[in-house]
Amino acid sequence: MSRPVCGVLLLDKPVGLSSNAALQRVRRLLGADKAGHVGSLDPLATGMLPICLGEATKVAGEILSGRKCYRFTIQLGARTATGDTEGEIVERAPVPTLDRPYLEARLSKFVGPQDQVPPMYSAIKRDGQPLYKLARSGIEVERAPRRIEIFQLTLVEVDGASVKLETLCSKGTYIRTLSEDIARALGTCGHVTALRRVYVEPFEHESMETLESVAAAPEGLKILPPDRPLAHLPAVSLEGADAVRLQHGQAVAGGIVAGTVRLYGGGGEFLGLGEADGQGTVRPRRLFAMR
Numbered sequence: 001m002s003r004p005v006c007g008v009l010l011l012d013k014p015v016g017l018s019s020n021a022a023l024q025r026v027r028r029l030l031g032a033d034k035a036g037h038v039g040s041l042d043p044l045a046t047g048m049l050p051i052c053l054g055e056a057t058k059v060a061g062e063i064l065s066g067r068k069c070y071r072f073t074i075q076l077g078a079r080t081a082t083g084d085t086e087g088e089i090v091e092r093a094p095v096p097t098l099d100r101p102y103l104e105a106r107l108s109k110f111v112g113p114q115d116q117v118p119p120m121y122s123a124i125k126r127d128g129q130p131l132y133k134l135a136r137s138g139i140e141v142e143r144a145p146r147r148i149e150i151f152q153l154t155l156v157e158v159d160g161a162s163v164k165l166e167t168l169c170s171k172g173t174y175i176r177t178l179s180e181d182i183a184r185a186l187g188t189c190g191h192v193t194a195l196r197r198v199y200v201e202p203f204e205h206e207s208m209e210t211l212e213s214v215a216a217a218p219e220g221l222k223i224l225p226p227d228r229p230l231a232h233l234p235a236v237s238l239e240g241a242d243a244v245r246l247q248h249g250q251a252v253a254g255g256i257v258a259g260t261v262r263l264y265g266g267g268g269e270f271l272g273l274g275e276a277d278g279q280g281t282v283r284p285r286r287l288f289a290m291r
Contacts, residue, residue, distance in 0.1 A: 005032045006054035006288075007223035008063070012208035013041050013049040022211065026051055029214050030221075038063045039171070039200060044084050047197030048208055055288040056226035058272060063229045066201035067151060069168045072192055074179045076161040079189035082121045083176030093188045095161045103163065106185050107153045110178070115145035119177050148173045163190075166198070202229055226288070227270045230262050236274065236282055239266040246284050247271065254282040263287075 009030075013022045019040040027035040036057045038050040047070075052060045077095045081087035118124050120140055121132045134141060152168040167178070176192050183190030199206075209221055236255040238246060243265040246252045255261060258278030263271040272287035 004054060005030055005223065007052075007056050007226055008059075008228060009051045009053060009214075009221060009223050010203055010206055010208045011049045011051050011214075012210050013046055014211060015046050016043055018043050019049055022049060023051055025211060026214055027053075029211075030218055036060050039068065039197075041197060042084065042176075042195065044086060044192070045195040045197060047195075048199050048203065049197070050200055050203065050229075052226075053223065058286045058288065059226055059230060062233075062273075063200065065171055066229070067168055067170060068173070068200050069166065069198040069204070070175050071156065071164070071166045071196045071198055072175050072179065073162060073164045073194040074183060074190045075193045076163065076183055076186065076188050076190040078191060079180060079183070080191045082191075083119055083174075083180055084192040084195070087121070087191075091189050095188050096186065098158055098163070098186065100155060100158065103155050103158060103186070107155060107165070107182065109185065110153050110182065111150050113147065113149045116148045116172075116174060116177055116181075117145045118143050119174055121176075146172055150178070162193070164194075202231065225270070227262055230273075233260055233262050233273075234276075235262045235264060236276065237264045237266065237268075238271070238282075243271065246274070246282070247287060249284055251281050251283045253280055256280055260285065 009026065011022060011026060013019065019037050023035055023037045032053045034057055035051055035053050038052065038060050041047065041049055050063050077093060078089045079091040081090050124131050126141055149170040150167060154166045156166050157164040175195055179190055179192045207222065214221060234255065234257045238252060238254055242252040242254065255276050256278065257276050259276060261274050261276050261282060263274045265271055273285045274282045275285045276282045
């Protein structure tokens, strides 16, 4: 039986499970009426997968736009069809002698805004068909580059032909593609052998739950309030009749800022998201269901 759970659960997704499979397992365990995950992780990947429960699914878009931190390992000398260990090796190349100064000099070139071509093994759709399905059929199509940004790229460890890195990057960044590009810049080829999402902003200091902890103690889980990821947005408080009018879809007076705002009732309850015109008027954008 479903129950009215509302908020954001930060799941430490285990290896070998798709993001959707992890989501459905959490939803069943909690009996949530609806749920959605923010930012897919490959089955190979582990780490933070924000899961929005109940009405909190309405703020998923705000979380999706946040920067993400990954720790990953590149095995140099071999490129695979999928960019990770799940694909067959399609190319081999000798690995040059690597030292930290050389590696760090090459890595510094990747920091900043850049265009990245998404991999064929991705969930991006072409004519309604996910690219990975085309790839599995041996079909490769042209993909338009996407603008991304690498804010930090740090060398953690180098062990022979294995390089461990950590990056802070914008949404839409494919670590498998970044890894192949880094290997190419080092004069060889490579693929990802380990990938962990350390955090998604603004949750860098929050702890995570595991599937085991969700199953063992669903009543004692740390579920963040739905407005927790919205602290960067201005807040507008509405009293009495204005709060009711807004919840019925009407524009009301409130605030002098312009853009997306957090909306609260007179008792401090979170109402959802609104759009302020900068002239003192706020319109509802994505409201939570009235109780």
